[in-house]
Amino acid sequence: MQPRFHQSILKYCALSLLIVVPLLLQGCSPTTSIPGTDGSATQGNASIEQANALFTQGKKREAAQAYYAASARYPTPQRERIILQAAEIAASIGDAQLTNTYLARVPASVLDGENRARQAYVKALLALQQKNPALALRTLPSNLDNISPALRAKVKHIQQRAQASAGGKGGSVGQNVQRAMVPSSVNRIAALLPQSGALRSVGQEIYRGMETARNSIASDTTVQLYDVNAGGAVAQYQRAVAEGADVVVGPLDKESLAQLLAQPQLLSKPLLSLNYLTNSRNIPGALYQFGLLPEDEARQVATATTARGLRTAIVMAPASSWGDRIAAAFRSAYQAKGGQVLNIQQYPDTASNAYMQNVQNALAATQGRASMVFLAASPSQARLMRPLLAAQAPSLPVYATSHIFSGRTDPGNDADLDGIRYTEIPWVIEGLQNGSLNNSTFPRMFALGMDALLIAKNLPSIGGNPNAQVNGKTGDIRVAGNRQIQRTLLFATFVNGVPQALGQ
Template identity: 70%
Template sequence: MRHNGLMKKSIYGVMLSLSLLMHGCSNVPGLTGVTDNSAMPGDASIQQANALLKQGKKREAAASYFNAASSYPSPQRERVILQAAEITASIGDADLTNSYLARAPLNTLNGENQGRHAYVSALLALQQKNPDLALRLLPTDMNALSPALREKVQNIRSRAQSSGGKPANAVKVQAAMIPTAVNRVAVLLPQSGALGGVSQDIIQGIQAARSGMGGSTSVNLYDVSTGGAVAQYQKAVAEGADVIVGPLDKESLSQLLAQPQMLSKPILSLNYLTNTRNIPGALYQFGLLPEDEAREVANFAIARGQRTAVILAPNSAWGERVAGAFRAAYQGKGGQIIANQQYADAPSSSYLQDVQNAVGASQGRASMVFLAASPSQARLLRPLLAAQAASLPVYATSHIFSGRTDPSKDADLDGVIYTEIPWVMESLQAGTLNNSTYPRMFALGMDAFLIAKNLPGIASNPSARVNGKTGDISLAGNRQIQRHLPFATFANGLPRPLGQ
């Protein structure tokens, strides 16, 4: 046990002193190498990397750090990988940097490593002469960073701004890249890792749509879990793809956008980037945005004459996004928010008090409740709302329904009006809904193929509309796919189309 304790201390000593000597890279703060002298697996490689870095042999140093990383447990392993990526980013080697970053995916990191990952991505963007993207990629929570990393982030921000970069508060859309025909579709999705299961349902949806349209268009899969999004995009283009579908995670998408000059084929991403400037002409964005659904609820309620609302949303980033989208759309249509009540993100005994506060603050003036909630949260909050204000209609987004039928639990949701995608309702009526683990992701895949196949017509005609499985689809001026959804409600614990 004493040996393990010394080992752990030694690891942390090495990691705390990891840094870079950025010789020859102007305006990047210089740092020293590792100074930990304790004997442990990987120490010799770290010391060798330090020596190579001091000699100005950056590529060799990066390779040495990367090779040494396998000797450490997480999160130290990822920290050493990011050390290697920082070196290659500083010399503008995008391919090697992205290959390193792919071995330390952002969604697996936390704490300082998340901030360092963002910093490395921003550094690469700046070295690629894209200061706007560098500013967008930089971490925003400076309080979560160590003083050394904070200094480096501030340095990159200053350099980007002096190079003409502007804060990401406006959108400039480049001329669209429109394919003349789509005969080959490449799909960039992870085959393993945290998003591997979700990706499988998306892929199955793509294949189902392809079969339904006759199967004449080829679909080839490219695993971003191995090699990273950039390398797989380049491979797909080299193999003749007309349209690229994916990637799914924002980090992989950011890696592609860090090299806009490389993008020679249209990308239909399965996620959205926010506050983006200088959107490349190749990028079309598609996904299941909760904000879209919140705006649908606002418009629907206003159309029904319900112009005074209470908002109940979790105290989380997701809750703030959804509540903010509803509030902006509702007020934009002339609605008034009477009360805006947050509740604990995890199920809590305080829910009753939260509901009482919201209903009490409305003083009988509210005509509706907008409930942003997960299934478990909604099942607890809905009965409390019914007890406190039985006459108030409750609206929600599709997030209150798990996508798998469970009438015994969902009976508490009876009467709630919510947005739902057509595929879920069709599958429910056909008795096949529970056949899919992620039915909404399956529908996302179906519509991704539908959009990709019809991209020449959709992108050329602003008034084009497509009846998809995730909603009624159209293309906005910034080439974001917009969805208009039908409404459903619960009866006897099961969803059904509203009005039936």
């Protein structure tokens, strides 16, 4: 079987050269059942040769299905490689459902560097086919150093197309943003939050934050809670509006938000979601999107560091979709401000002894030219990474986002984070200063709830004015032109394992 597999690769590579915009990948496989567009399987056999033939006949959907069917007989990483081929072809015809069906069959935990980059490329290709070049640019793999020349060429091709479509600009290009729905006054707020299921405790913490803010700044306003899991988001939104809500806050999960946006004609009152659907092409006038986006913090670090003259950076990020997102956001903002990312070093997403090698590789690649390190990491990852960086390059400043701090004080373990400069929300700093931080299970979610109430109450003044700003507990808040809520945070550092605010 193995010689036949290599023959298929060579045969397929030759075919690829004949295609103006190469869609096929170099690597294929043999037979099993073929899934339909709904992910179900139909009976039949498929081989790489059959899939190749279907593609050359212009039957791209059938070819994608055949490649996916053929993948089952191969071990990791070949299996994932072939599934990603199927996903790429599905993305090339703009079939989001089929593409996402295939991508869901590729667990992030088994992806090597090449396949991880290919997965990001497929997502970017789909975004471009759906006329969202800004999302495509954000999604493309950020580190092209260690991928094959063929994939690198494809990534650059998509990047050029996306940049041309976006006119060289970022933001919400490709999105149809309707005129903002701005309430004249807000006296009744509905909270569309989970009161059951996996997100129950988070939903309750957000609601507690809303109630706390109402008691302190909006005692004349009522907040009514609706369980989004009882009957679904659409039914609960309609019920809230029928009962007189001026603004609906929530939902928290993307699935419920997608249900509401699937019927935008039902949105008769402003909706302040607590999550983002960044691939939404049409943004209803009622929709405002709010959440604790890590990309916002990465961009703020990029802006602050370049302003301080730190214009050559090493980026260290976990090998995960989250790591890819935050690294790409930093790189884009850093370069836009005149900075140069010298090296993007991906490290294992789980705590590993390999971190030392990752640090040494990053420093060796930059040969002393870096003026800073941007570290995307969880608390456990940062506790291992920071001492290694301090030992290898003690004079190199390290910047990070709030994700390095759990939100609960732990000086014994967090002493390893001493010296890192990172973005932090005002509510956490306040809690540290008055000793109340550990009273909350999810302090940042509590602050999110407080600011959801603040934003909802102030929509009449800030909803249609991107220059207006309110000072919240998750940062200084303004409503961008696409009605995504943008936040500016404080900077903090660790001293003896405890975060302290830094002068701005």
